[in-house]
Amino acid sequence: MTPIYLDNASTTQPDPRVLAAMAPYSSEHFGNPAATHAHGRTAARAVERARGILADALAAQPEEIVFCSGGTEANNFAILGTAWAAPAGKRHLVVSAIEHASVLAPCAWLETQGWQVTRLPVDSEGFVDPGDVRRALRPETVLVSVGQANNEIGTLQPIAAIAAICAEQGVPLHSDACQSFTRMPPPPADLIVVNAHKIHGPKGIGALRIRTGLHLEPLLRGGGQESGLRAGTLNTPGIAGLGSAVTLGSTEESIAIAKLRDDLAAMVLDAIPGARLNGPRGNRLCTNLNVCLPGCSGRALVAALDRLGVRASRGSACASGSTRPSHVLTALGLSPQDADSSLRLTLSKWTTTEEIANATAALQEAVRTLRSHP
Amino acid sequence: MTRQREPDEHLDLRGVRCPANSARALVRLECMDAGQLLEILVDDGEPIAHVPEALDEEGHRVVVQERAEAAWRLLVEVGG
Ligand SMILES: Cc1ncc(COP(=O)(O)O)c(C=O)c1O
Numbered sequence: 001m002t003p004i005y006l007d008n009a010s011t012t013q014p015d016p017r018v019l020a021a022m023a024p025y026s027s028e029h030f031g032n033p034a035a036t037h038a039h040g041r042t043a044a045r046a047v048e049r050a051r052g053i054l055a056d057a058l059a060a061q062p063e064e065i066v067f068c069s070g071g072t073e074a075n076n077f078a079i080l081g082t083a084w085a086a087p088a089g090k091r092h093l094v095v096s097a098i099e100h101a102s103v104l105a106p107c108a109w110l111e112t113q114g115w116q117v118t119r120l121p122v123d124s125e126g127f128v129d130p131g132d133v134r135r136a137l138r139p140e141t142v143l144v145s146v147g148q149a150n151n152e153i154g155t156l157q158p159i160a161a162i163a164a165i166c167a168e169q170g171v172p173l174h175s176d177a178c179q180s181f182t183r184m185p186p187p188p189a190d191l192i193v194v195n196a197h198k199i200h201g202p203k204g205i206g207a208l209r210i211r212t213g214l215h216l217e218p219l220l221r222g223g224g225q226e227s228g229l230r231a232g233t234l235n236t237p238g239i240a241g242l243g244s245a246v247t248l249g250s251t252e253e254s255i256a257i258a259k260l261r262d263d264l265a266a267m268v269l270d271a272i273p274g275a276r277l278n279g280p281r282g283n284r285l286c287t288n289l290n291v292c293l294p295g296c297s298g299r300a301l302v303a304a305l306d307r308l309g310v311r312a313s314r315g316s317a318c319a320s321g322s323t324r325p326s327h328v329l330t331a332l333g334l335s336p337q338d339a340d341s342s343l344r345l346t347l348s349k350w351t352t353t354e355e356i357a358n359a360t361a362a363l364q365e366a367v368r369t370l371r372s373h374p
Numbered sequence: 375m376t377r378q379r380e381p382d383e384h385l386d387l388r389g390v391r392c393p394a395n396s397a398r399a400l401v402r403l404e405c406m407d408a409g410q411l412l413e414i415l416v417d418d419g420e421p422i423a424h425v426p427e428a429l430d431e432e433g434h435r436v437v438v439q440e441r442a443e444a445a446w447r448l449l450v451e452v453g454g
Contacts, residue, residue: 036393036424038431044397052401062398063390227391 021244050243081216126155153279154288182249201245205238381413
């Protein structure tokens with residue numbers, strides 16, 4: 001049986017069109033985009049073409065787009081760059097409790113440097129209450145960070161309402177959109193983070209949108225690339241790949257994936273006694289399903305499914321080796337035991353009806369085996 | 375004296391460094407039809423030294439180059 005890949009929130013298979021768009025920049029068009037000769041110009045053109053595509057996709061201006069090495073760097077840059085540029089005396093951040101590790105970790109590090117961090121709770125489906133954002137703001141708050149779509153449970157946050165509060169109070173909003181990028185309209189945020197490998201593009205490339213007027217200190221200093229905001233020779237093949245990947249998503253595609261995901265959810269919840277949905281029923285990212293399967297450990301489930309040819313995960317790829325229960329699932333109010341019995345199945349534009357039927361059968365078998373030999 | 379034609383599109387590249395400024399202009403020119411006019415604003419110094427030359431080398435024609443306060447105004451005809 002050809003493997004069934006249902007770990008698309010972790011990373012997606014590159015689209016052949018993206019690989020084709022990248023290839024020339026690793027071969028004949030190898031020039032450094034910072035060089036002013038014809039080789040450089042060819043590379044710089046590819047970079048600027050991609051910058052324009054990104055700007056359009058993020059409802060931003062080209063000069064607001066900074067390319068970097070991916071979602072992790074862009075999140076670190078948004079948070080640390082803002083913090084380092086903050087006026088003395090303003091040392092407070094607001095962040096949702098279910099953000100990706102690349103958001104939470106820089107916030108936690110800032111705390112060790114004397115910053116105050118308010119972590120917003122979420123309800124049982126993972127939603128942040130915009131009223132909590134308003135109540136958390138202080139005169140010394142420099143940034144609010146709420147991701148558009150959660151990577152473990154797919155919750156789509158009320159970003160427009162949160163953005164309105166932030167705008168009214170004059171506090172910039174940062175939104176990690178790595179999971180939702182191209183699958184829905186961009187978040188109306190001042191700082192937006194995206195990467196390519198979640199949207200059938202290459203790994204190691206991403207971008208930060210910095211709204212004009214915001215000042216961030218760079219993480220990387222050196223040759224002055226990206227208007228001095230991110231030094232380092234630009235990853236031209238990656239940037240060309242990111243630009244190409246951005247042009248591929250469509251609303252119709254997202255609707256079709258959501259339909260398949262709903263079918264998978266219905267089949268799994270129907271086929272497996274005791275199975276429960278984790279995360280929201282509505283306002284959920286089209287690619288995401290997360291279920292609690294009591295009586296099975298998530299780790300054992302992932303391994304059993306793998307042997308049956310189905311690639312799934314317990315949650316965030318970065319946390320999948322960890323023994324701690326997911327911070328996202330526990331924030332919803334799940335017990336550590338239920339959090340440990342949870343499984344994430346994430347679809348892509350290439351997932352088929354046949355695959356979800358076969359994956360459901362495999363999951364049924366894996367659960368039956370694990371429950372009879374715990 | 376012939377009257378200058380009105381530009382079809384405008385691009386403000388003030389504050390954009392070399393060679394991103396030429397690259398951005400070339401990307402815009404790619405999306406226009408041969409014979410159309412693009413008005414570009416570029417900074418003094420390196421940009422005005424490089425941008426017209428780069429556009430010329432890529433087959434476009436700089437028909438006007440003039441001072442516009444602290445910057446420069448270029449009128450570029452899209453090459454075929
Ligand atoms: C929501 C979210 N943010 C950030 C990242 C990190 O991005 P990258 O792998 O490009 O560093 C990921 C996944 O890896 C993610 O799912």
